[in-house]
Every structure is written in C-alpha cells, then in structure tokens.
Amino acid sequence: MKQEIYSHTTSQSALVRVAEISARYRNRPDKLMDVILAVQKVVPSMAEDVAAVIAREMGLMQNEVYSFITFYGLLSVKEKGKYIIRMCNNAPCHVRGARAVMDAISDTLKIGVGETTQDRRFTVELCPCLGICDVSPAIMINDKTYGNLTYDSTQALIKRYIREDV
Amino acid sequence: MANVKLTIDSIAVEVPEGTTILQAAKSLNINIPTLCYHEDQKVKANCRICVVEVNGQKLLQTACSFPVADGMTVVTNSPRVIRARRNTLELILAHHPLDCLTCQKNNSCELQNIAKELNMSKPVRYEVASRNLPIDSSSPSIVHDPNKCIVCGRCLEVCNEVQTVGVLAKEGRSFDVVVNPPYGKVFADTACVNCGQCMQVCPVGALTIHDDTTDIYMAQEAGKTLAVQVAPSVRTTIAEALGEEPGTVSTGRLVTALKRLGFHYVFDTDFSADLTIMEEGNELLHRLNTGGVLPMITSCCPAWVKFCETFYPQYVKHLSSAKSPQQMFGAVIKTFFAERNQIDPQSLFSVSVMPCTAKKYECKRYEMNDSGYQDVDVALTVQELAWMIRTAGIDFKTLPETPFDSPFGLGSGAGEIFAATGGVMEAALRTVYEVVTGQTLESLDFHAVRGVEGLKEAEVNLAGTIVKVAVVHTLSQARAIMERVAAGTADYHFIEVMACPGGCIGGAGNPIRSWKKVLRRTASVYDVDRKLPVRKSHENKEVRVLYQDYLGAPLSEKSEHLLHTKYINRQDILRL
DSSP states (O other): OTTTTOOOOOOHHHHHHHHHHHHTTTTOGGGHHHHHHHHHTTSSSOOHHHHHHHHHHHTOOHHHHHHHHHHSTTOOSSOOOSEEEEEEOSHHHHHTTHHHHHHHHHHHHOOOTTOBOTTSOEEEEEESOOSOGGGOSOEEETTEEEOSOOHHHHHHHHHHHHTTOO | OOEEEEEETTEEEEEETTOBHHHHHHHTTOOOOOSSOOTTSOOOOOSOTTEEEETTOSSOEETTTOBOOTTEEEESSOHHHHHHHHHHHHHHHTTSOOOGGGOTTTTTOHHHHHHHHTTOOSOOSSOOOOOOOOOBOOSSSEEEOGGGOOOOOHHHHIIIIISOOOOOEEESSGGGOEEEOGGGOOGGGSOOOOOOHHHHHOSSSSEEEOOOHHHHHHHHHTTOEEEEEEOTTHHHHHHHHTTSOTTOOOHHHHHHHHHHTTOSEEEEHHHHHHHHHHHHHHHHHHHHHHTOSSSEEOOOOHHHHHHHHHHOGGGGGGBOSBOOHHHHHHHHIIIIIHHHTTOOGGGEEEEEEESOSHHHHHTTOTTOOTTSSOSSSEEEEHHHHHHHHHHTTOOGGGOOOOOOOSSSOOOOHHHHGGGSTTHHHHHHHHHHHHHHHOSOOSOOOOGGGOSSOSEEEEEEEETTEEEEEEEEESHHHHHHHHHHHHHTOOOOSEEEEESSTTSGGGOTTSSOOOHHHHHHHHHHHHHHHHHOSOOSGGGOHHHHHHIIIIIOSTTOHHHHHHHBOOOOOOTHHHHO
C-alpha cells in the first residue's frame, strides 16, 4: 500500500474547484463531510494534494483530513475506477446466491475483490449490508443499486456498463 | 468547589467535586492500572484497562474518565474487574507482536508492566493477528514500528496539539486502525522536526529512538580517536536513566563512565554553550546597533530550526546565524583541537551526548561540515548512553568522580542553564548586559525568564535602551509567537525558542518524562549554576583562550566560518 497511494495526480483545474468548495467553510471543521462529499464529485480520489488543499482552505491540519477520509469506507485515498462495483458481503445476499453474482463480475471483468481493471474503468469492492435484503443478492455501482441478480443478469448488467449504456 | 464523599474499596474518602475515580484512588494509594492515561495529557479512555465497578452502574466504568459523585461506592479489585481487565489485555496482546526480548522498550514498556501487574501467566487465548506492516527507520531520530502500536493516541496529542507539527494520523477504522504518517509516507518525507516527544509518551515500542550505539563500537574497532562532548542536561538526567532519583546531578561520575567506555577525550558542551553566547550575544548587539532584522530568535534547538524552515521559511532571517553548541563544538574539535594535538581530523571521531533526538538529525545536515569533515559524527541520546553503560557492566552508582578534559572542560553557569527553558536567554542577558553597560551584574538570576509558563516576557534596561525579550517553549507556543512576528505585532528584540516542553531538560533523549520529573531536573540545573565559580560566558577563561589563540573575536571571519551557519527553505515538503 505504501507507494501506491503516494500520488500527485489531481489536475490543477480540479484543485482550483476543491479550493473554491473548501474555502466556503473556513474554520468550520464540522463541515468537513459536506466539503468532502462535494469534492469527491470533482476529483478522482482523495489524494494527498486534495487533502492538502482542503486542509489549507478550511484551516485544518492535513493529517486530520487524512484520518477522516480513511475512516469512511466510501471515501478513498487511492484512485479507483470510474465505476465502483460494491458487492454486499452479508448473510442474506450470501444465502440468496451472492457467490454467483461475484463469479459473474470477476468472469466478465477478469479482476477480483479490491482490484481495478487496467483501463481504470471498474473497481470491485466488498461492502457491508446495503439495506435492500428484500431484493438480495444486491450490488451497488457508483450510487445506483441493483437487486435480484443472477449470474446471467449480472453479466448483462456489467456489459451495459462496459458499453456505457447507462 | 464542594467536596464529595465516596468509598473506594470500602475506604471512605473526601475529594473535591470533578475529581476522577483514578485521582481519588491515587490519594488513597490504591493503584489502578492504566495504559492510555498519561498524567500530563487529556483523558482518552480508549484502552479500557482502568475499569472499575461503580454502584448503580450496570457496566464497568473507566476510572480515568469517570467523575466522582456523592455517596458513590467504587470497587477497584473485584474478581469481575480483574477478569475484565485481563480479557482486555489479552485482546490488546492478540494484536501486538510478542517480541519483548528484542524490543528497545524491554523493561520500560507500560504494556509489559501491566501484563506483570495483572499476573498474566498464561498464554493469550486469542489468535495473535499481527499487522505485518514495514518498520520505518528512515528518520535519523525515530524508528516507527506500527505493528506495536496500541492506538492510545498519546503521540497524536503531542504531535498535533503540543508541537502542532501534525506528522502522525490515525488511519483506517476498527481492527485496522494504525497510527502512521499520512499517505503512506515515511518519516523522512514528512515535516517531522525530530523533536521525539512522541517517543517520550509512547507506552510501547512503536516509537523508539534510532539507536546509533553500534557506530561508536565500530569507530572504536577502527582505531579512531574518540572525543565526546556532554550536553548541559545530561549530567542531571543520566543518573535518572540508570535508575536513580530524577534531578540527581552526576557530572564527575558521568566523565568517569565515558572514560571507561573508551572515549579518549571527554569535553563539556557548557564550554561551547558559552561560545554560542559570545557569538549570539554579539550578533544581537550587532543587530541592535546596525538596525538588523529584529526580533532575533535563538537557533540552538534543531527541531525549532527545522520547524521554522518548514512552516515559516520567509522568517529564517530572524534566526541567529550562530550554530548550536553541539555543532560549534564539532567544528572546533576537528579544527583547533585537532591542530593543537596533531591529530588527523580524519581519524578523529566526534561524538556528542545529548538530551535530544533532533541533534541526531542536526549533525547529519549537509552544511554542518565546516571543518572539512562531518563536524559531529554521531549524536547519542542520554538513553543510548545509559544502555552503553549498562552493556559495559559499569556500576554507575559507585563510580569515582573525574573532571572534564582540558582544553574544553570548563563551562560557566550560563552554559549550564542552557538545559532549561529560559536558560539561553538568561545566559545571553548576563553577557550582553555586562558588555553593553560595562558594569558588573549584581543579581545574576533573571527570574522572569525562568519557570514553565508557555510564554515568558521580560524587559531589561541596557544602559538606557529597553530590550524586550520573550521565551517560549513547545512548538505550539513558537507557532503563536511566529504568527505575531508575521503580523508585525511582536515588538521584541530577542526571542528564545525551545521545542520541547520545559526546554532541553524535557527533551526526548532523556528518560521518560512527566512534568513532575522535569521540574525536579530543572531545579537541579539552576542549583548547579548557582554553585559554579564562573557564571557568565564572557568570563570563561578557556573561551577567552580560544578567541585569543584561534578565532580572533566574536563575529570575526574565522568565527563566521566555523561557528555560524545558514538556513534553507523546506516549505516544499508541505506543498508536496
């Protein structure tokens, strides 16, 4: 993990946007979550330069921002794919066939859990219960959820994302 | 404030309102084991070792955070409490490598002590899950082994709030939490100023001193001539590091021990502290007379210098260009001393014993080679010296006393008080006053600059000119005063900054600190000063001889070359 997250990749224009967003909440540490949620939409990851700008503009320490980011599972300091596929790893989904869904994902994308495709389009992760057990097994792709999946329907779904048909 | 009556382990006690159970128990000499609790820090209550039974409370409560109430009954040692503490400890141990025998903190580890106190005589029932993270020894001062971290949060408080450097961050959540520099960096890549206060508060072996003792043995085997200088604080803390009372002064025994360890020449850094005062004092006068940059700020503390270079690089011109006593000595040993004694500087191995971990970094700075070689080869801390003395089988308690070697064995009281916060200022004032006014100081004690307040101010009348001085310790206070310097509201002429709380005597190379111990050490420092025959730097005969025979005068060309330095801009490390 050491070197991988040591990145300087954020574009200058994105950093300017980050600065604009963070500067609205100078000396308001309680607004850090709002800032980060807004910032997340303009940067590929919460890399070091992003945290540095947020810290500077909000009057926080950089390590505080870093601790905050690493605490939350849906925030990441590593660059991830364009589409983040989150597979529920709790019991109800497992009972109703999560294994097959997982297989469909890894067969289609040729990557395993925690990995990103070479073209940086897909990242596969496990996550805790999505709260939609009634339609289990379920996955989440970015902020959309999909339920009642089977091997075939999952493969079809992923292929739609590959074609950008969403 | 009203008093509260309660019983602890069926002993009645009356304590002021707002006291915690832990403090109340302490007043009864009942020992409740603690791990994350530190007497100089905020209550954290995250280790759960100090749990006790409180009547009316269904769950066990942490004694360090629970305030007492009237009529409260507390049980600190019931079987339920002991079972809970042991189980907590087992869970901590299941996430901690059990390599105590080869750990630097062996025998001084708080976790180990608690295991002993709780009589943990059986193997841990849980599977040990180590983190398997790499050990970071990139810093010249600090070795960080995140695997041993118990996430108590003490180092975070010191680094973020006391020193405001912000190098360490809690990373992740739940079982995976670990304290690390952010973004997978190693210490050498961060803004870390090497003050080492994190090591002073770490209860386990997660943050330890970068051990350089092997270098000494290797130099000995290579047949080098070993010259060692001993910092002012060391004589008051080395005995403590070897198990004696805090504040025990052991100058003579220390010299004997160093001789027995094989050091050929044992010199006193008090001498070069006097030299620092001569240079820095004259620089101050020069700046006052010629309208130079004011306020002038001391530069003896390498952690402070790095802090200023990193966070306030546009203000490094305020720093005195005089080197720290360690580096002045290093330059003098490898030039003047080597020439005089006809020793090839190449075969001279210069060692310093310091109360400080940042000195390890300072002696490796690239510009510190004005003698043509690295001026100081190795900086040892008091703790490392104590290990060497133990390893050599020397019984420190019964050693006879030996004086320091000539020609740098004489230090004044002014050099001695460099150890405490306010000391450099006081030493400088003693000399500057007499040089400017030409009169002898009646009272040498400047009480306004002594003590442990974060910011101390004083005014001195120098032949009609009022000179305003300020003394700060800890880097949070330094940051506050630098903000005022930046805003132009700090109307001082001279500011002394020391990075460690209490000054060098509270430095990270010393045995584990607490404010109580630091106060006792400080009292000893001023005591030594009072008893010394010479208490002013400019009256130190050996310093005069050095100027006559070699350097010429303070701020002369030769002094500028050997005793002064320059600073760089390190801001890039913050900007990435």
